[in-house]
Amino acid sequence: MHETDVEPSGDFEAMLGYLKESRGFDFTGYKRSSLLRRVQRRMQQVSISDYNxxxxxxxxxADEFVSLFNTILINVTGFFRDAEAWEYLEHEVVPGMLAERGPDEFIRVWSAGCASGEETYSLAMLLADQMGVEDFRRRVKIYATDVDEEALAQARHASYSATEVSGIPEDRLARFFDKTETRYQFRKDLRRSIIFGRNDLVQDAPISRIDLLTCRNTLMYFNAETQARVLERFHFALAPRGLLFLGKAEMLLSHSRILEPVNLKRRVFTKAPNSTSRLGQFTVSGHAVVPPTERDQLEELRQLAFGTSPVAQLVLNEHDTTVLINQQARSAFGLSHGDIGKPLRDLEIAYRPVPLRIHIDQAKLEQRSLRIQDVEWHRGSGPCWYEVHINPLVSEESTLIGISVVFHDVSAARQLMAELQDTNRRLGAAYEELQSTNEELETTNEELQSTVEELETTNEELQSTNEELETMNEELQSANDELQTINDVLRDRGGELDEVNAFLESILTSMPHGVVVVDREMRVQAWNRGAEELWGLRREEAEREHLLNLDSGLPLPEIRPVVRKALADAEFQAELHLSAINRRGRNIVVRVLCGALRGADGTSNGALIVMEQQEPPR
Structure with a gap:
């Protein structure tokens, strides 16, 4: 059935509206023929025929959303899919693109509709082969986007089966992938040049200044009107010499006014001469003309206001070069005027107190402000706590021109919150004591009332009551003495427990081998000095973090299955010999012993990992 033959019902359109309002997925621009077919297929699987x-x-x-979206967003992809087009890209397009750019110019690539990442990593391999690995890592940034969060999660892992990598030549596979037992992992040093993020081609803003944009066999799912809107966004995204690489199932005959073919057969396009898109047409209004002298005064006022701001702040340009640093930032983080003009990566603040570059790349990709809470920074006067705000700076033409990084000192607020919690805790304890005292007073009052009535009856009973009270006082005194004795014993036991903990800590510190203890959620509970010496991670950086999130030279993918077995089996023990990279960046062989951490009930409460660097063979 052709698209023009489809007559969707009002109920179907209402369902599309519900998907857009509840989950942010706008499928109204998709071709109705394929969209109806896929939705009805999913409805048949759950035995429902009515859209309402x-x-x-x-x-x-909520899980049904995932199944429906997976049915609609069919991700058909593979490495170097459509080999002839990729060969043309490798031998003709990319060499020409690199020849037009200087040896120090950055290369920005956008892989739109990246699905599970095969096309993105194909681009990375192709560019690394053409430029060399070192140049690739220094100059290339690849932005890979899709609307399918599940596919993006798979792409971020960069791990593929033997069947999935079968389309990669053997020599290229050996150079760009590390083989594990059953999987192939893309090289981590090249993976850092790739940023994955969610982007809806129909609704979200495009990424700008792109040198090479690939979007293969994605437009064919949209209707003609939506295709035109997406192509306008692509036109806006491309740099003046940028290239657009489409799939063979897509045509651009109706859009020759803004894009012209470089090779129509291979679906490679560039901007048409003197072409403009609606996204690039902006008008500036409402700004008064300021005389030059007043502009100078305004600029001086802005500089003074920025420099004397009580909040630490620095500003980067679009290439992550530092252009402004105010006085508070210089004082708090040891920066100086000499750091202005340096790339952010060359400054310590890029890595501590928080890894800024990762969050800055995310803010650029998503073009939205980010907030990082509970950032701790130690300086001479003690620890400080910051809330870091990363804000993209966008011009009136919607072009990203820089990034503002603001450090809000929230140490006083955290201190007040801690004091408030402590006060509330003490008030609660005082209230419980008061309530207990009140209950005792009520009980005593009843006893006194009874005693008064007895006194009115006979003096002898009063004497007897006095004797009983004396006996009770003696018993209470004896009970108090026993409680004091118990408190003394508990205090002694507490001191013994502190000594035991200190003894265990000294054992871990004194062991020459690296020792790591993880709980059942694989979060690090202990990280001794031997582990610090091996991997260069301080104890406070490793503890309470997930083992697999640690940035060390230890091959975590190979250790993960062994640790999981130790968490599942209290009797499990294993020994591995693995190739790793120590804190000095040297290749080493490490002997790893892994066993379960058994509790009193005989079950596994965690895992104990002992690591020893092996001497190289003589």
């Missing part, structure tokens, strides 16, 4: 009933199911079952 299906909306009811979506409202009560």
């Amino acid at each position: 009933e299906y909306i009811d199911l979506l409202q009560v079952n």
Whole structure:
């Protein structure tokens, strides 16, 4: 059935509106023929024929959204898919693109509709082969986007089966992938040049100043009107000499006014001469003309206001070069005027107290402000706590021109919050004591009332009551003495427990081997000095972090299955010999012993990992 033959019902359109409002997925621009077919296929799988009933199911079952989106967003991809087009890209397009740019110019690539990442990593391999690995890592940034979060999560892992990498030549596979037992992992040093993020081609703002934009066999799912809007965004995204690489199933005959073919057969396009897109047409209004002398005064006022701001702040340009640093930032983080003009990567603040570059790249990609809470920074006067705000600076033409990084000192607020919590805790304890005293007073009052009544009856009973009270006082005194004795014993036991903990800590510190203890959630509970010496991570940086999130030279993918077995089996023990990179960046062989951390009930409460660097063979 052709698209023009499809007559979707009002209920179907209402369901599309519900998907857009509830989950932010706008499928109204998709071709109705394929969209109807895929939605109905999913409805048949759950035995529902009415669209309103299906909306009811979506409202009560959040997991159904995932199944529906996976049915609609069919991600068909592979490494170097359509080999002839990739050969043309490798031998003609990329060499020409690199020849037009200087040896120090940055190369920005956008892989739109990246699915599970095969096309993105194909681009990375192709560019690394053409430029050399060192130049690639220094100059190339690849932005890979998709609307499917599940596919993006798979792409971020950069791990593929033997069947999935079968389309990669053997020599290229050996150079760019590290083989594990059953999987192939893309090289980590090259993976750092790739940023994955969610981007809806129909709704979200495009990434700008792109030298090479690939979007293969994605436009064919959209109707003609939506295709035109997406192509306008691509035109805006391309740099003046930028290139657009499409799939063979897509045509651009109706858009020759803004894009012209470099090779129509291979679907490679560039901007048409003197072409403009609607996204690039902006008008500036409402700004008064300021005389030059007043502009100088205004500029001086801005500089003074920025420099004397009580909040630490620095500003970067679009290439992550430092252009402004105020007085507070210089004082707090040891910066100086000489750091202005340096790349952010050359400054310590790029890595401590928080890894800024990762969050800056995310803010650029998503073009939204980010907030990082609970950032701790130690200086001479003690620890400080910051809330870091990263804000993209966008011009009136919607072009990213820089990044503002602001450090809000929240140490006083944290101190007040801690004091408030402590005060609330003490008030709660005092209230409980008061309530207990009140209950005792009520009980005593009843006893006194009874005693008064007895006194009115006979003096002899009063004497007897006095004797009983004396006996009770003696018993209470004896009980108090026993409680004091118990408190003394508990205090002694507490001191013994502190000594035991100190003894265990000294054992871990004194061991020459690296020792790591993880709990059942694989979060690090102990990280001794031997582990610090091996991997260069301080104890406070490693503890309470997930083992697999640690940035060390230890091959975590190979250790992960062994640790999981230790968490599942209290009797499990294993020994591995692995190739790793120590804190000095040297290749070493490390002997790893892993066993379960058994609790009193005989079950596994965690895992103990002992690491020893082996001497190289003579």
